[in-house]
Amino acid sequence: RKTMYVGESISVIGKFFAITYVQNRGAAFNLFTGKGIFLTVVPFVALLAAIWYMERHKSAHFTLCFALQLIIAGGFANLIDRVALGYVTDMFDFRIWPVFNIADICICVGCAILVLYIFVFDKPQQKSTGAKNEPGKNI
Template sequence: MLLSVVAGIFLLDHITKVAAFFYLPDQPVELLPFFHLTYVENTGAAFGMMQNGNFLLIFVMLAIIAYIIISWRELCSCGSLVKWGAVFILAGALGNLYDRILLGFVIDFLDFRVWPVFNVADSFITVGGCMFVISLFMQRRKKREER
């Protein structure tokens, strides 16, 4: 089942990026005053860091994917938050890795105007990372209560 979720997220990310590539004009499309669809070819990492760092970013994503796969059993034994966080990070990393290898950049298109433009994969990576952090705080709290 978890593999199906990874595949579903990957497909959702890919389909939305293909749609952005083919259907978004050169100008942003305003859906709401605070939310636009803006086509961006991102050669860097999140928030515009490491522009033109594609090779390094591919290596980092491969390392993250390898870690999740190698540590899968251990991650799953840490509880649901960690398990689902790993699923979300894995799916998002695979989505962005696919773009980087095939295109040399990642397609971003979700634009809240006050935040850098991002994509579905970025969203899942962020949510997965937050789930890891929340789990960490919950484990620390539990250990304190046990003392």
């Protein structure tokens, strides 16, 4: 922030990747720009809910805990920027995608791992009653 002006871009890999200084005053992809209170309160409440959930499920599968930790870390990093500066500093520019930051990477990777957890590891426990699971029996 101290050595670049807003919108300045430094090419790193030709036209493929650059470091571009952006002050994102909205949410992801600059959605909800100008909704400062909304963009502060909603993420704060969501982060508190994620922390509460993680605290209550300390013995949960490692994958779930790791996903939530990434989401919480990224969310707090962006929230700190937003509260302290009034915007989130974004810098990674792949030219074909909106500019983003490390916190955004944490949030996206955490969400992807959470989806993986839901579809791979979070299988419902079948009751061990000895009876076969027949259609219509558990209605």
